[in-house]
Amino acid sequence: MADSVAGQVAPPVITHARVLKVALPIVLANATVPILGAVDTAVVGQMGQAAPIGAVGLGAVILTALYWIFGFLRMGTTGLAAQAHGAGHRGEVAALLTRVLMIGAVAGLAVIALQWPLFWGAFRLAPASAEVEEMARAYMQIRVFSAPAMIALYGVTGWLIALERTRAVLVIQVWMNGVNILLDLWFVLGLGWGVEGVAWATFLAEWSGLALGLWFCRAAFRVPAWRDWARVFDRVALARMMAVNTDILIRSLLLQAIFLSFLFLAAGQGDVVLAANQVLLQFLHITAYALDGFAFAAEALVGQAMGARNRAGLRRSAVLASGWGAGSVVLLALAFALAGGMIVDLMTTAEDVRAAARSYLPWMVAAPLLGLAPWMLDGIFIGATRTRDMRNMMAVSFVVYVAAVLVLLPLWGNHGLWLALLISFIARGVTLGLRYPALEAGAGRV
Numbered sequence: 001m002a003d004s005v006a007g008q009v010a011p012p013v014i015t016h017a018r019v020l021k022v023a024l025p026i027v028l029a030n031a032t033v034p035i036l037g038a039v040d041t042a043v044v045g046q047m048g049q050a051a052p053i054g055a056v057g058l059g060a061v062i063l064t065a066l067y068w069i070f071g072f073l074r075m076g077t078t079g080l081a082a083q084a085h086g087a088g089h090r091g092e093v094a095a096l097l098t099r100v101l102m103i104g105a106v107a108g109l110a111v112i113a114l115q116w117p118l119f120w121g122a123f124r125l126a127p128a129s130a131e132v133e134e135m136a137r138a139y140m141q142i143r144v145f146s147a148p149a150m151i152a153l154y155g156v157t158g159w160l161i162a163l164e165r166t167r168a169v170l171v172i173q174v175w176m177n178g179v180n181i182l183l184d185l186w187f188v189l190g191l192g193w194g195v196e197g198v199a200w201a202t203f204l205a206e207w208s209g210l211a212l213g214l215w216f217c218r219a220a221f222r223v224p225a226w227r228d229w230a231r232v233f234d235r236v237a238l239a240r241m242m243a244v245n246t247d248i249l250i251r252s253l254l255l256q257a258i259f260l261s262f263l264f265l266a267a268g269q270g271d272v273v274l275a276a277n278q279v280l281l282q283f284l285h286i287t288a289y290a291l292d293g294f295a296f297a298a299e300a301l302v303g304q305a306m307g308a309r310n311r312a313g314l315r316r317s318a319v320l321a322s323g324w325g326a327g328s329v330v331l332l333a334l335a336f337a338l339a340g341g342m343i344v345d346l347m348t349t350a351e352d353v354r355a356a357a358r359s360y361l362p363w364m365v366a367a368p369l370l371g372l373a374p375w376m377l378d379g380i381f382i383g384a385t386r387t388r389d390m391r392n393m394m395a396v397s398f399v400v401y402v403a404a405v406l407v408l409l410p411l412w413g414n415h416g417l418w419l420a421l422l423i424s425f426i427a428r429g430v431t432l433g434l435r436y437p438a439l440e441a442g443a444g445r446v
Contacts, residue, residue, distance in 0.1 A: 014301055014316040019324055022161070022300055023293035025170035030289035032177050039181045040198055043188045052195050055135030059199075062122040062136070063143055068256075070107055070151045072248040073100055077158030078296070079385040080241060082303025085163055086310075091225030095232045097159050097217055099241065102232075104152025111147040115140070135195045142199035146206035153206070156213040164300050166293075168216040172209050180205035240385075247387035251394040258401050262421055265409065273414050276356035279347045283340070283364040287332055287371055294325040295379030302383030311443040314384070318436075322376045329368035337365045363418040370422050373429025381432060386439050393431035400427040 040060070044052040077100050084092040111118065119140055123133055153172075160168050180201050187197030225231050266277040301317035336343075344357045381390045401424035408416030 014305075014313055014320060016320060016324075018164075019294070019297045019301070019317075019320045022164050022166050022297035023321070023324065025166040026161075026293035026296050027290060029166075029170045029173040030292055032173055033289070035177060035181075039184055040202075043184045044195060044198060046189060047194060051129070051131045051135055054129075054132045055139055055195050056198050058132060059136040059139040059143070059195075062119070063140055065122075066111060066118060067147065067150050067154075068252075069249070070104075070154055071252060072245045073103060073151065074154040074158040074161075075248050075299070075382045076241065076245040076385075076387070077155045078162045078299045079303050079382045079387075080244060081159050081162035082300050082383055083307035083385065086304030086307025089307075090223055091228070091231060092237070093159075093163075094220040094223040094226040095228065095234075095237070096241075097156075097220045098226050098232045099238070100155025100159065101152050104155055105148050107151045108148025111151075112144055115144050139195050139199040142196060143202055143206075146203045149206045149210040153210050153213055156210065156217060160213070160216060161296050161300050162303060165216065166296065168213075172213050172216070175212055176205045176209035179208055244385050244387045247391040248382070251387070251391045254394045254398045258398060258421070258424055261405075262417065265405065265417055266414065269414055269417075272352050272356050275348070275350065275353045276360060277414070277417075279344055279353065279357045280360055280364055282347060283336055283343070284367055284371075287329065287368045288375070290328045290332060291325050291368075291372070291375040294321045294328065295375050297321045297324075298376060298379035299383040302380050303385070304383075306384045306443055309443060311440060314440060314443045317383075318376075318380050321379065322372070325372055325376050329372045332368040333365050336361070336368070340364060360414060360418055363415075363422065366422060367425070370425045370429070373433060374425050377429060377432035377436065380436070381439065384439050384442075386435070386442075389432065389435045389439070393428060393435065396431050397424050397427035400424060 040056055044056050077096065081093055081096050084096060119137060123137075127133075157169055157172070160166070183201035183204060184198055187193045187201050191197065193200065220226055231237075263274070263277070267274045298318060298321035301321065302314050305311075305313035305317055340361045341358055344354055344361070348354055348357070378390065381387065401420055404420035404423045405417065408420050410416070412419070
């Protein structure tokens with residue numbers, strides 16, 4: 001069997017321990033994500049003004065949305081690299097890393113070059129007071145210069161996940177957050193740099209995160225193929241990479257359209273309903289953080305099995321990862337049923353928002369259970385690079401969601417809106433599930 005880029009033979013047996021070894025570091029990494037936002041807010045909150053808090057929040061949301069466009073690089077890289085690794089193609093694994101770093105550099109430089117029209121458009125979509133906009137613009141004009149690092153890091157993260165090196169992903173996340181927090185405290189509270197201090201802290205943390213990520217990938221640079229330009233620019237490989245990433249981008253845009261329309265429709269029902277839905281969406285974020293680890297495990301293990309043309313290994317990977325995901329969502333549903341009201345009370349002190357959120361809480365108990373299939377099948381299909389099916393089934397699910405909204409929102413208001421969202425989960429799970437037999441049948445024809 002061919003060695004992997006890391007210089008180790010990939011374990012041939014899919015076990016519970018192997019699934020957990022991939023999944024648990026991702027769950028822990030996800031758990032650190034809210035901490036940084038809280039510290040950023042707390043640090044600028046010490047300035048004693050509302051505008052800096054709003055500026056950092058608005059600027060971070062705009063840049064995150066811009067970078068999110070390139071999130072396909074993480075998913076596409078995981079599937080392609082896992083398959084190459086499973087097939088024992090060390091050269092292709094190394095060449096893939098070079099490709100994603102080049103894409104990150106080019107895309108990041110494009111964002112920097114286009115920052116003025118991009119920021120102008122963002123502020124037209126999300127208008128703020130002149131003071132907040134001025135501060136947010138100052139924040140973004142610093143942070144935007146780490147765009148190449150952040151976009152490239154999507155690819156590096158996907159590459160590491162493909163090789164089951166999720167502990168490295170955890171270390172990168174903890175390192176970036178730790179550096180960011182320490183520099184936040186120094187630049188803002190120590191040196192008095194204000195909003196710009198938060199931006200410089202994030203800028204340095206993001207570039208240091210990429211540097212650490214490349215260090216974790218150092219074994220790839222010992223394989224000559226990483227700089228074999230004929231291989232790196234191979235037309236067939238590039239065409240496949242473009243097709244996979246384009247499918248994922250379209251799928252992700254449709255998914256984002258569902259959630260954005262959900263928020264816009266909630267806003268049309270009044271401030272209290274909008275606030276209640278925002279609180280309850282945090283339950284979905286918690287579910288996503290928990291399931292991501294097992295979905296990522298499915299991406300890596302299914303991709304490797306697909307590359308090795310191991311149909312039995314593919315099925316076992318899908319079953320074991322989904323089994324652990326199922327256990328997680330059952331626990332989450334129970335937790336939301338028993339402690340959901342307490343969680344709502346921790347998130348808001350507004351009594352009217354609390355009451356509204358509690359009335360919609362049963363949907364949050366159902367959401368993890370109904371979300372299991374689409375989340376896990378996304379991971380399975382990404383690993384298998386069956387992205388055309390993902391794109392097409394998301395399109396069907398989007399149409400189902402729109403139809404459900406048109407029927408249910410006028411009948412049941414916000415309850416109908418939540419039901420329409422959960423129906424979209426069911427549609428994604430059912431449609432992808434119907435395509436799974438074809439995916440498994442194709443495992444021997446990669």
